[in-house]
Each structure stands twice: as C-alpha cells, then as structure tokens.
Amino acid sequence: MQIAGAILIILTSYIIGYYLGSFPINRKMDLLQFKKALSILSSEIEHMHTPLKTALINIAERLNKPIDAIFINFANFLETEMPKDAFQKSLQLNIKKTYLTKEDIYILNNFASIIGHLDIAMQKSAINLLNEQLTTAINECTEIGAKNKKLYTSLSVLFGLLIVVILF
DSSP states (O other), X not given: OHHHHHHXXXXXXXXXXXXXXXXXXXXXXXXXXXXXXXXHHHHIIIIIOOOHHHHHHHXXXXXXXXXXXXXXXXXXXXXXXXXXXXXXXXXXXXXXXXXXXXXXXXXXXXXXXXXXXXXXXXXXXXXXXXXXXXXXXXXXXXXXXHHHHHHHHHHHHHHHHHHHHHHO
C-alpha cells in the first residue's frame, strides 16, 4: 500500500511539472497560429481585396481553437465597433483560453490600432512588422521551452521524492 502511495505521489508531481513546463510550448503554438492568421490576412487584403469581416471569417476557418474564436468574435464585433475596439474586445473575451503573455497581448493590441485604418501598403508593412515581432517571441519560446520543461519535470519529481521520504 505504501509503495502504491509513493508511486502515486511521484506520478502526480511529475504530471504537475510536465504541465508547468509545457506553458512555453503551448504559447509558441498560439503565436504560430497568429502568425498563420497574419499570413492569410495579408494575402486576403493584398491580392483578393477582401473586406475585413469576410477576411476574418476566412482566417478563423483555417485556424485551430482557441485562436479561431478570437477572429470569429472580431468579425462579429465589427458590426458595432471600430476595428481596434472590436479586436481588443474579442481578445479580452478569449484571452483566458490561450497561453499568451501580457507582452504578446501588447504586440497584438498595437497591431489592432492599425488594422482597417490605413491603405493596403501600410497595412502590409504593419503585418510584416508584427510577423517579425511574433517570430522573435516564437524563438524566445523555443529557447525557454526546452530549458523549462526539463527543469520543471526534474524539480517536480525531486519534490515528489522528498514528500515520499518525509511521509514514509
């Protein structure tokens, strides 16, 4: 019975460490989804001259959850709000479902202030700037993710072993 309890404690602590260590990897996946969305938006605006609401719906159809919900809500809020306000409202509504940090939200909100207000060339340059910022954040996630995952899983297993030693 004691061995089963010890194994359960160590396994539980490992799972907690694994979860904590996977945050940067999940954040990277969300940022990659935004980067994909920007690529699609750039094509929709530049080549097809698609209206913003239609472009946002087309983007949402090609994305995974929970990022697709941000673009669906953004398109819906455009009926009553300005683009900046609609994007911020959509982001705030769905932010708890993502792994984005405050810095990521700041970058995305800066982009929201530009979208829908400038000509096609200026929007294209704003999208390129945001793509560069997202690439930097993605590279940061890759570096941090590799270190943190190993660190958190190792520390959690050691903490689990410490609890087992103390209890038994």
